[in-house]
Amino acid sequence: MIKGVTVIIPTYNHSDLLERTLVCLKHQEADISLFEVIVCDDGSSDDTKEVACSFESDLDLRYCYQKDLGFRAGTARNMGLHLAKHEICVYLDTGVLIGADLILNVIQFHDLHEHTIGLGTVHGMNQKDHQHPLAKYLQSIASSEHPEACLRNPMLKAYPDSRQTQFDFYENDLDRSSAPWSMFWTSMVSVETFLLRQVGGFDESFHGWGHEDLELGYRLWKAGLHFRSDPSLRALHLPHEQFNPVQMTSRKNHLHFVKLHQELPVELSYVNENFIFEMLLGQLNVADQYLPQNYDDLDPNLLGSHEEGRRLAVGYITPAFASRLNITDVFACNQRNAEIIRTQRPDVHTAFKAGFVNFCEDNMYQTVIITDVWKVIPITLLIVLLDDMLRIAKRVYLLDTADLELDKLPIVGELLPTGFHAESIASAGKTEVYAITRLVQQLHVEVNNL
Known part of the structure; x- marks a missing residue:
């Protein structure tokens, strides 16, 4: 025709x-x-x-x-x-x-x-x-x-x-x-x-x-x-x-x-212009197959799930995880995970994003929990993520599960970037829970305690 x-x-x-x-x-x-x-x-x-x-x-x-x-x-x-x-x-x-x-x-x-x-x-x-x-x-x-x-x-x-x-x-x-x-x-x-x-x-x-x-x-x-x-x-x-x-x-x-x-592909294009961001987007689309999502051994009381205020989880999680830890908001790092949570937990505010760029007010969340997704994010972007999570939340927790087999993924980083302090607050099976603060804040606290 x-x-x-x-x-x-x-x-x-x-x-x-x-x-x-x-x-x-x-x-x-x-x-x-x-x-x-x-x-x-x-x-x-x-x-x-x-x-x-x-x-x-x-x-x-x-x-x-x-x-x-x-x-x-x-x-x-x-x-x-x-x-x-x-x-x-x-x-x-x-x-x-x-x-x-x-x-x-x-x-x-x-x-x-x-x-x-x-x-x-x-x-x-x-x-x-x-x-x-x-x-x-x-x-x-x-x-x-x-x-x-x-x-x-x-x-x-x-x-x-x-x-x-x-x-x-x-x-x-x-x-x-x-x-x-x-x-x-x-x-x-x-x-x-x-x-x-x-x-x-x-x-x-x-x-x-x-x-x-x-x-x-x-x-x-x-x-x-x-x-x-x-x-x-x-x-x-x-x-x-x-x-x-x-x-x-x-x-x-x-x-x-x-x-x-406010979705992952667009925010990645903004924070990662000098990198082939579609490669990282492809990795985040499949990384849920290699990372834990339910964290069954995690005690909700360790992360203050009984406290008032909004609670954000970042990464890949199950609807059961959201229920157990009283999660009100989820940043899901692939579309598939976001759709599952939206279907099974429509009461949870779910977005397909990682949180590199946020337009919300300071301390909007009582708590942010970053799952093991941090291990598959390049360190330069992990700095951006942690920095903004510390801005929008009063407390930021990082989950670190041992013995994950991530060698099939092209980008793997299991070290916290400089400029941040991680204080271990609990162990749950193979998962260690860390409270994250900016290093400058930690030094200020230590000086005041002298």
Whole structure:
């Protein structure tokens, strides 16, 4: 079944780059009836409108505009989604050059892969130096009547897509990744229009650069869509000068993403950006098979289960454990464990997360119990976890069970990081119970006792 494509291009004060992208679209091999172009202007003050409208005789093109209220790329893209008349939406960034076969390849991709997001290979992604000699060389081709010729240039090997290693590792089947949504970059991506509308399009609460695309990808992933890269969907992102340092809003928007989805995959992406966080996510998804969960020998009285106040357990636990220790809240480190507790103990507030990032008040919990899950968390992240648990709880206990066989897991650490003091308060079978404090607090207590 032949489908049509709506190409949505958000833009702001880069009419020169926009023109290059539109020239590539003008040269498409697909019949003009098979695709439309919607230019979504985020408040430009240059000649963007005039440049866009100059292509109306060559393309089925519409131009829409929103006032300049700051960087609102997601809102601009939603204007295009609202107007889209075809079955497939392709998001392109301004200054992205595409081959003459892109529209036909997108249609073929979605004929073969239903309910699947198509991720294109975008050469030059994350290349910021517009003064680089190679960038200048490609710019000379991009400025010609046929900018799509850039994609036939062997020099592109020096301008790889920074996701290419992952595309190759998963052999383009990104469903094999623990976090395919983390590769959902709207520099060039294609999705069936009705699926985008089902999840509500882009969240318009994002302002400034970054993460509105990953947040949409995360919702699409949770809705059950498949993710796949395809070498036939190729483009070149021309490097250009940024109006404002993107880091200023990227981190803020990332934290906003975490607040919208307080779940393990998103919080891991925030605290572990320099690590391949999907590897750790994969480990936490299976670690419950190697760690104790019920702790039958543990005496509830040792951990003050009779006391008033909220009590949080972190890791992998059974509903019976939650009942026996009077747990009111659970941070379950995999989705499976969270669903079991929600089903059998609906009175317990259960979240699929570890607690690296929390938005609750100081001392919100009377007690936090961290199970043996701490042994499968890298020490740099364990520091983050312990630090925030000590902030949100009056007391933090750590469970340490001996003789666990964790050698099949790639990340194992059984040492408490420096900066924390562990005081043994009880033994229960093979499990030792420790009260955790910050080392600086412990030294302060010892000095006062002199």
